Amino acid sequence: MTTTLSVENLRVSIPLSAGVLHAVRGISFEVAKGETLCLVGESGCGKSLTSLALMNLLPSRAKRDADRIEFDGTDLLGVGERGMARMRGNSMAMIFQEPMTSLNPAYTIGNQLEEGIRLHKGVSAREARERAVYLLEKVGITAAASRLTQYPHQLSGGLRQRVMIAMALMCGPDLLICDEPTTALDVTIQAQILHLIKDLQREFDMAVILITHDLGVVARVADRVAVMYAGEIIESGDVAEIFSRPTHPYTQGLLNCIPVPGKTRHGERLGTIPGIVPSMIGEMAGCAFANRCSYAQDICQQHVETHTVAPNHAVRCVRAEQVRTVAAGSLA
Amino acid sequence: MLIYTAKRILLAILVSLTVSALVFSLLYLSGDPATALAGERANEADILAIKAAYGFDQPVYVQYFKWLAGAVQGEFGNSVYFRLPVIDLITERLPVTMTLGVCAMAFALLLSIPLGVLAAMYPNSLIDRAALLLAVLGQALPSFWFALMLIVVFAYWFPILPASGSDSWEHFVLPTIVLGYYATPAFMRLTRTGLLDVLSSDYVRTARAKGLRPAKVLFKHALRNAIIPVVSLAAVQFGFMLTGSIIIETVFALHGAGFLAWESISRSDFPTVQAVLLLFSWFYIILTFLADLLNAWLNPRIRVA
Ligand SMILES: Nc1ncnc2c1ncn2[C@@H]1O[C@H](COP(=O)(O)OP(=O)(O)O)[C@@H](O)[C@H]1O
Ligand SMILES: [Mg+2]
Numbered sequence: 273m274t275t276t277l278s279v280e281n282l283r284v285s286i287p288l289s290a291g292v293l294h295a296v297r298g299i300s301f302e303v304a305k306g307e308t309l310c311l312v313g314e315s316g317c318g319k320s321l322t323s324l325a326l327m328n329l330l331p332s333r334a335k336r337d338a339d340r341i342e343f344d345g346t347d348l349l350g351v352g353e354r355g356m357a358r359m360r361g362n363s364m365a366m367i368f369q370e371p372m373t374s375l376n377p378a379y380t381i382g383n384q385l386e387e388g389i390r391l392h393k394g395v396s397a398r399e400a401r402e403r404a405v406y407l408l409e410k411v412g413i414t415a416a417a418s419r420l421t422q423y424p425h426q427l428s429g430g431l432r433q434r435v436m437i438a439m440a441l442m443c444g445p446d447l448l449i450c451d452e453p454t455t456a457l458d459v460t461i462q463a464q465i466l467h468l469i470k471d472l473q474r475e476f477d478m479a480v481i482l483i484t485h486d487l488g489v490v491a492r493v494a495d496r497v498a499v500m501y502a503g504e505i506i507e508s509g510d511v512a513e514i515f516s517r518p519t520h521p522y523t524q525g526l527l528n529c530i531p532v533p534g535k536t537r538h539g540e541r542l543g544t545i546p547g548i549v550p551s552m553i554g555e556m557a558g559c560a561f562a563n564r565c566s567y568a569q570d571i572c573q574q575h576v577e578t579h580t581v582a583p584n585h586a587v588r589c590v591r592a593e594q595v596r597t598v599a600a601g602s603l604a
Numbered sequence: 605m606l607i608y609t610a611k612r613i614l615l616a617i618l619v620s621l622t623v624s625a626l627v628f629s630l631l632y633l634s635g636d637p638a639t640a641l642a643g644e645r646a647n648e649a650d651i652l653a654i655k656a657a658y659g660f661d662q663p664v665y666v667q668y669f670k671w672l673a674g675a676v677q678g679e680f681g682n683s684v685y686f687r688l689p690v691i692d693l694i695t696e697r698l699p700v701t702m703t704l705g706v707c708a709m710a711f712a713l714l715l716s717i718p719l720g721v722l723a724a725m726y727p728n729s730l731i732d733r734a735a736l737l738l739a740v741l742g743q744a745l746p747s748f749w750f751a752l753m754l755i756v757v758f759a760y761w762f763p764i765l766p767a768s769g770s771d772s773w774e775h776f777v778l779p780t781i782v783l784g785y786y787a788t789p790a791f792m793r794l795t796r797t798g799l800l801d802v803l804s805s806d807y808v809r810t811a812r813a814k815g816l817r818p819a820k821v822l823f824k825h826a827l828r829n830a831i832i833p834v835v836s837l838a839a840v841q842f843g844f845m846l847t848g849s850i851i852i853e854t855v856f857a858l859h860g861a862g863f864l865a866w867e868s869i870s871r872s873d874f875p876t877v878q879a880v881l882l883l884f885s886w887f888y889i890i891l892t893f894l895a896d897l898l899n900a901w902l903n904p905r906i907r908v909a
Pocket of ligand 2: 319320321451452
């Protein structure tokens with residue numbers, strides 16, 4: 273499998289009056305062609321900033337740092353703003369969490385769908401329109417041609433998100449970043465949109481980074497998972513492996529929080545992780561989760577390396593081996 | 605859009621009628637007009653004669669409807685002072701006022717929108733602060749004082765521009781600056797806040813995520829939405845400018861309708877005062893109506909309302 277995107281030691285910091293907010297603290301991951309990587313974690317753990325950092329679309333005061341960000345064999349750290357602009361919406365595209373406000377109210381759907389491809393591919397107005405109609409049909413919008421003249425306010429949230437997906441696909445990107453694409457939508461529509469993204473990924477053979485705080489979504493679409501906590505990836509690996517042998521105490525806690533069909537009885541309380549997420553202002557020594565972790569010991573206050581516990585399974589926890597044995601015991 | 609337009613037209617007509625009634629009643633605000641017209645040495649018979657001549661002996665509503673019926677046909681009676689049809693006086697003076705208004709508006713927009721855009725693109729920068737200073741000054745200086753300062757500097761110390769009259773384009777330069785400058789702060793701040801808002805919006809992020817060039821993001825996706833409130837304000841400000849032209853034209857002795865209104869007030873030439881006020885207000889109402897239409901065109905969400 274060819275690697276589409278590989279990120280090494282990505283950091284995002286935002287200077288605030290209270291100090292520097294280290295929102296993303298040195299994360300590394302890869303996504304291959306045709307693969308879906310799910311970035312999962314509680315709200316505020318740095319998922320959106322990570323995705324914006326990849327596109328170099330961070331808010332102006334946020335600072336990005338990385339050892340390497342390589343996309344399609346190009347070093348993104350070296351291409352400059354013009355080079356990034358050539359790739360955005362072209363070979364890498366993004367869908368956002370807020371379908372209601374992500375389209376410009378002043379222009380028609382057609383206008384907004386077509387402007388990117390006209391810029392990047394230099395196609396004629398007619399070719400752009402044909403592509404737009406083709407993709408609107410692909411994302412399951414009926415009467416596609418007549419939608420082109422409609423304005424965003426004439427469409428529902430679900431339809432707008434479909435339009436956003438079609439828009440992202442206009443130039444045939446190699447990488448599609450979806451930042452909580454279904455969070456703002458009704459449950460039934462959520463499932464349809466996820467299906468759609470999955471289908472389109474297969475059809476166009478894209479690498480997809482799907483960001484979510486919902487492990488149910490992960491189970492449905494991910495090939496690989498990276499679990500984020502307080503700006504760090506604390507566990508990553510193949511989806512089956514993570515779900516069957518979650519190793520980081522935080523991942524275990526998250527998995528205890530989702531209902532399991534057949535296992536969780538109706539009305540039963542789901543588990544919650546006690547404690548609160550630490551402030552991300554300033555440097556953090558040791559494990560960020562230690563203050564909420566039932567396995568925590570003194571050693572957890574020291575620097576933690578990510579290490580491999582199984583093929584395709586890495587964990588950032590000093591006590592990973594012990595946790596795995598305890599967890600295995602409790603499962604048996 | 606058709607229903608929207610019809611609704612706006614109806615509203616404009618209702619407002620015009622209300623305003624006309626107000627303007628008409630101004631006549632009686634300062635006491636009996638016939639007595640005022642007749643002058644200090646008139647006797648009872650003179651006043652009665654004047655009442656009959658001007659129709660003041662009829663019921664007020666009859667007078668009003670007669671006057672209004674004349675007004676919609678452009679018939680405002682004769683000026684008491686000039687003994688000429690009011691409408692002729694106004695049509696002679698109006699071009700000067702309109703030229704001044706259009707120039708002042710153009711000056712204000714051309715100065716304030718680029719400044720507002722720069723201030724929004726570089727918030728808290730030097731340019732932002734300079735623009736803010738300009739806005740504060742603009743709101744603090746009384747217009748007649750500013751006009752006099754300009755006259756002192758550009759007509760007296762450095763005599764490059766004429767201080768009074770309306771014969772050439774040079775006569776319009778200083779009045780344009782004074783009148784236009786007053787609209788500048790409001791336009792600039794509205795552009796700045798509107799644009800700052802829009803620049804942090806989700807759809808601008810979408811536009812950037814498409815890889816569009818910064819200029820395209822700014823002008824196509826951001827400015828168009830940010831400018832919508834400025835359009836409404838421009839119509840309102842143009843109305844204010846007409847009012848303002850009464851002062852500015854007087855200071856610069858620019859022979860426009862504003863100057864005519866001022867002269868007529870001091871001469872108790874009430875048919876002329878009424879006509880100027882009514883025409884200014886109707887003009888203002890038409891402008892607001894056009895601004896609404898333009899707004900609806902710029903902002904598709906309003907069209908259905
Ligand atoms: N523009 C910003 N200014 C200041 N803090 C921000 C900004 N954007 C995000 N943050 C902070 O950075 C952290 C990570 O945010 P984000 O990446 O949006 O989280 P997530 O997408 O995982 O919910 C949060 O604590 C958030 O408050
Ligand atoms: Mg987010």
